[in-house]
Amino acid sequence: MAKGTLTPRAEDFPRWYQEVIALAEMGENGPAAGTMVIRPWGYGIWELFQAELDRRIKEAGAENAYFPLLIPESFLRLEAEHVEGFSPELAVVTHGGGKELDEPLVLRPTSETMVNSFFARWIQSHRDLPLLLNQWANVVRWEMRPRLFLRTREFLWQEGHTAHATEADARAYSLRILRDVYESTMVEVASLPVLTGHKTARERFAGATRTWTCEGMMGDGKALQMGTSHELGQNFAKAFGITFANAEGTTDHVWQTSWGVSTRLVGALVMGHGDDFGLRLPPALAPAEVVVLMIKEDPDVRAAAEALVEEVRAAGHRVRLDDRSETSFGRRSVGWELKGVPVRVEIGPRDLSEGTVTVVTRHLRKKENMALGGAARAVCAILSRVGTELMEEAIAARRERTADVTTLEEAVEAGSAGFARIGLGALGADGEDRLAAHALSVRCLQRADGSLAELGGTESDLIAVVGRSY
Amino acid sequence: MAKGTLTPRAEDFPRWYQEVIALAEMGENGPAAGTMVIRPWGYGIWELFQAELDRRIKEAGAENAYFPLLIPESFLRLEAEHVEGFSPELAVVTHGGGKELDEPLVLRPTSETMVNSFFARWIQSHRDLPLLLNQWANVVRWEMRPRLFLRTREFLWQEGHTAHATEADARAYSLRILRDVYESTMVEVASLPVLTGHKTARERFAGATRTWTCEGMMGDGKALQMGTSHELGQNFAKAFGITFANAEGTTDHVWQTSWGVSTRLVGALVMGHGDDFGLRLPPALAPAEVVVLMIKEDPDVRAAAEALVEEVRAAGHRVRLDDRSETSFGRRSVGWELKGVPVRVEIGPRDLSEGTVTVVTRHLRKKENMALGGAARAVCAILSRVGTELMEEAIAARRERTADVTTLEEAVEAGSAGFARIGLGALGADGEDRLAAHALSVRCLQRADGSLAELGGTESDLIAVVGRSY
Numbered sequence: 001m002a003k004g005t006l007t008p009r010a011e012d013f014p015r016w017y018q019e020v021i022a023l024a025e026m027g028e029n030g031p032a033a034g035t036m037v038i039r040p041w042g043y044g045i046w047e048l049f050q051a052e053l054d055r056r057i058k059e060a061g062a063e064n065a066y067f068p069l070l071i072p073e074s075f076l077r078l079e080a081e082h083v084e085g086f087s088p089e090l091a092v093v094t095h096g097g098g099k100e101l102d103e104p105l106v107l108r109p110t111s112e113t114m115v116n117s118f119f120a121r122w123i124q125s126h127r128d129l130p131l132l133l134n135q136w137a138n139v140v141r142w143e144m145r146p147r148l149f150l151r152t153r154e155f156l157w158q159e160g161h162t163a164h165a166t167e168a169d170a171r172a173y174s175l176r177i178l179r180d181v182y183e184s185t186m187v188e189v190a191s192l193p194v195l196t197g198h199k200t201a202r203e204r205f206a207g208a209t210r211t212w213t214c215e216g217m218m219g220d221g222k223a224l225q226m227g228t229s230h231e232l233g234q235n236f237a238k239a240f241g242i243t244f245a246n247a248e249g250t251t252d253h254v255w256q257t258s259w260g261v262s263t264r265l266v267g268a269l270v271m272g273h274g275d276d277f278g279l280r281l282p283p284a285l286a287p288a289e290v291v292v293l294m295i296k297e298d299p300d301v302r303a304a305a306e307a308l309v310e311e312v313r314a315a316g317h318r319v320r321l322d323d324r325s326e327t328s329f330g331r332r333s334v335g336w337e338l339k340g341v342p343v344r345v346e347i348g349p350r351d352l353s354e355g356t357v358t359v360v361t362r363h364l365r366k367k368e369n370m371a372l373g374g375a376a377r378a379v380c381a382i383l384s385r386v387g388t389e390l391m392e393e394a395i396a397a398r399r400e401r402t403a404d405v406t407t408l409e410e411a412v413e414a415g416s417a418g419f420a421r422i423g424l425g426a427l428g429a430d431g432e433d434r435l436a437a438h439a440l441s442v443r444c445l446q447r448a449d450g451s452l453a454e455l456g457g458t459e460s461d462l463i464a465v466v467g468r469s470y
Numbered sequence: 471m472a473k474g475t476l477t478p479r480a481e482d483f484p485r486w487y488q489e490v491i492a493l494a495e496m497g498e499n500g501p502a503a504g505t506m507v508i509r510p511w512g513y514g515i516w517e518l519f520q521a522e523l524d525r526r527i528k529e530a531g532a533e534n535a536y537f538p539l540l541i542p543e544s545f546l547r548l549e550a551e552h553v554e555g556f557s558p559e560l561a562v563v564t565h566g567g568g569k570e571l572d573e574p575l576v577l578r579p580t581s582e583t584m585v586n587s588f589f590a591r592w593i594q595s596h597r598d599l600p601l602l603l604n605q606w607a608n609v610v611r612w613e614m615r616p617r618l619f620l621r622t623r624e625f626l627w628q629e630g631h632t633a634h635a636t637e638a639d640a641r642a643y644s645l646r647i648l649r650d651v652y653e654s655t656m657v658e659v660a661s662l663p664v665l666t667g668h669k670t671a672r673e674r675f676a677g678a679t680r681t682w683t684c685e686g687m688m689g690d691g692k693a694l695q696m697g698t699s700h701e702l703g704q705n706f707a708k709a710f711g712i713t714f715a716n717a718e719g720t721t722d723h724v725w726q727t728s729w730g731v732s733t734r735l736v737g738a739l740v741m742g743h744g745d746d747f748g749l750r751l752p753p754a755l756a757p758a759e760v761v762v763l764m765i766k767e768d769p770d771v772r773a774a775a776e777a778l779v780e781e782v783r784a785a786g787h788r789v790r791l792d793d794r795s796e797t798s799f800g801r802r803s804v805g806w807e808l809k810g811v812p813v814r815v816e817i818g819p820r821d822l823s824e825g826t827v828t829v830v831t832r833h834l835r836k837k838e839n840m841a842l843g844g845a846a847r848a849v850c851a852i853l854s855r856v857g858t859e860l861m862e863e864a865i866a867a868r869r870e871r872t873a874d875v876t877t878l879e880e881a882v883e884a885g886s887a888g889f890a891r892i893g894l895g896a897l898g899a900d901g902e903d904r905l906a907a908h909a910l911s912v913r914c915l916q917r918a919d920g921s922l923a924e925l926g927g928t929e930s931d932l933i934a935v936v937g938r939s940y
Binding site: 028030031032035036037038039040043044046047063064065066067068069070071072075087088089090091092093094095096097098104105107114117118127133137138140142144153154156324326327 | 505507514533566603797
């Protein structure tokens with residue numbers, strides 16, 4: 001793990017990504033093709049994401065529940081578009097307890113069919129609405145081009161499922177999740193700027209009437225779909241017979257939403273902020289915000305290091321002591337840099353005899369020699385700035401790679417290197433087909449000012465954001 | 471959900487259990503036989519258990535990670551006892567992405583084989599030890615007599631897997647988990663007294679050299695195995711080739727542990743504390759510690775109820791307002807009683823005009839009329855006592871059903887109604903076979919004073935605790 005081990009991003013971005021995931025000890029391939037082991041550093045980031053998302057989901061009124069992994073194959077067939085979208089990706093259990101099963105069981109690729117079979121029983125009256133549930137779970141989709149954290153045959157996610165009395169209420173909730181849960185976490189916690197908008201019919205979730213999305217731009221200019229919130233209309237309600245007696249005493253089908261984000265967010269963090277030396281973590285998502293490195297074992301060094309750890313911890317930060325003096329200092333230092341720990345403090349006997357320590361700010365790769373006495377305060381001050389600075393950098397990079405264009409040819413050129421913004425009218429009826437021929441797609445539709453296209457307004461006001469997607 | 475809906479426990483305990491799970495809206499059967507839906511009330515209890523366990527697991531130095539659900543069938547065959555123990559319970563994926571798989575994939579029944587295939591690569595030197603990992607995951611075991619929360623074909627759990635340089639270190643860690651994580655959570659958080667000890671060879675985990683256990687007594691006198699911590703010796707290390715260079719420069723196999731608790735703990739809470747009116751929750755595991763019920767919609771009632779909610783919340787408690795005045799007061803009141811909410815405050819216009827409210831302590835079913843002004847303080851005082859009082863009651867019930875005996879015949883009689891304690895010598899060599907003929911088993915071995923049989927001492931000092939198990 002010596003310096004310069006990583007392939008430069010500009011040379012081969014996918015290879016750089018793979019190397020960061022491996023060398024930062026975030027994840028590895030599992031023994032079954034396409035599966036993934038999430039190692040503690042990767043899982044620690046996911047746990048911090050989870051806590052932030054879970055708090056916001058609960059603030060939005062949804063409660064956690066858990067539905068079975070194993071879905072009878074017949075359930076999937078009940079919603080026509082849904083089965084068409086998911087059947088090529090299914091994994092099927094045919095044997096249990098040493099016997100062949102009467103009906104094969106599918107491993108959930110998503111849980112709309114399972115959840116809605118219960119909603120049909122639990123919902124009777126408008127008093128049961130809205131019903132707002134979420135689950136944290138693993139799902140299985142037989143992806144053909146797996147890639148750690150981005151697209152694996154098993155991944156971890158949360159999936160929300162809700163039922164409402166009116167279309168307006170369902171839409172409002174779908175947008176609430178998009179903004180107050182997803183966009184808020186991505187922007188305020190992960191320091192990743194995202195575009196929000198809705199998908200074209202072509203890119204919509206199988207079974208949805210509208211798919212809202214958060215799209216991020218990665219370090220190579222490509223787009224990553226980071227989270228989606230779907231309006232399902234009454235499609236599943238009709239397929240599963242989810243009806244309720246409304247306040248007027250007549251019967252109606254519910255209006256629904258579903259929404260999810262996954263361990264893909266960990267991949268987004270790597271590709272959104274990483275540099276040629278590894279990962280760069282915003283403190284809010286760093287399993288360790290600060291590492292205090294003892295350059296060598298020595299009583300004075302240990303005393304100073306432990307005191308500093310305590311002081312930074314008392315200020316409310318996650319901090320680790322690295323006293324593995326059996327491993328070379330250089331190797332440890334590069335290791336923490338690869339892992340993206342926001343601040344490193346290096347304490348050795350020579351500096352210490354002069355009362356100083358070295359403080360390294362990871363995202364700037366800036367080394368400062370400073371007095372031991374002021375180090376804790378300086379570390380906290382640096383931590384308070386990292387998130388904002390990473391965000392500013394990401395916004396500037398995106399701005400540089402985004403172009404407003406007026407023709408499809410220009411959209412192809414600009415979209416191949418970043419995002420092209422083009423009026424929906426200029427894109428034309430066959431625009432998406434023509435983009436697809438260049439491996440491009442419309443990532444989202446939004447208003448010219450970047451705001452969400454909500455109720456009202458006409459299609460002609462919309463801008464299509466074109467890019468190359470993961 | 472009218473009063474008296476529940477079958478009395480004394481009449482039919484299993485039926486009472488099933489009814490509580492259903493009426494308290496904790497769980498339901500899934501569509502595939504033996505699977506379970508965990509509804510928000512049940513999942514909320516599990517989330518509180520998880521938070522308490524996770525904090526203790528991290529304090530014990532283990533880090534969370536995640537390993538794949540899908541295990542190549544060949545992995546399971548590497549440890550002989552392990553495959554023999556688990557193969558009758560396996561669920562097998564034979565098809566993925568529309569094609570038959572080259573090698574069938576097993577859904578993890580537990581992850582020793584998966585985790586240890588990675589330990590073999592990650593562990594090289596004594597500097598890599600101890601390696602302490604934990605994962606929160608679903609597992610699948612094709613149970614033939616499924617029962618919600620107690621034994622389902624899919625369940626949620628945590629499973630810890632560790633590797634150590636010495637047998638002594640592995641044993642110490644296994645016991646640390648048993649006591650500081652499991653017993654501590656069961657006793658201090660769940661108010662459930664447990665016996666700790668180790669299993670006989672017959673009852674040991676498949677592949678372990680020693681299985682430590684926490685055994686609870688349920689409301690019907692039967693024993694529930696609530697959590698186990700296994701010493702694996704070098705069994706898996708040899709099967710998977712997990713070796714390390716020790717400090718002396720020679721190569722050795724690691725010593726290992728594994729340990730787990732599951733959603734079964736939710737079932738233990740129901741059966742350990744429930745009464746003929748439903749669940750009784752200790753506040754630490756209550757998704758709502760307090761419910762403030764508005765008997766009817768009225769501006770004064772609402773103002774008083776909301777103020778009380780705020781006051782109790784400000785004191786650090788989880789509290790809900792029940793203002794569903796469209797549903798009858800009686801129905802709501804019985805509903806919260808079934809769900810086991812520790813304290814209910816009922817506020818109606820009549821009492822309020824006299825400045826009073828009704829406070830109901832669930833575990834005692836005690837109603838008190840008291841001044842509104844002092845209600846919040848009184849509620850907090852009640853909450854501070856519930857856990858201790860539930861614990862005292864459970865200890866007394868266990869004491870009453872536990873007998874010290876000296877012959878196997880007496881053990882059969884006492885063990886059929888509760889726990890029989892008998893010297894291992896008196897049990898005799900064929901004792902376990904003879905107990906099995908009466909559907910009884912040795913739940914654990916411990917010293918006469920109830921302490922753990924650890925290093926040293928002879929078998930003749932041991933007491934066998936005999937009971938009928940779930």
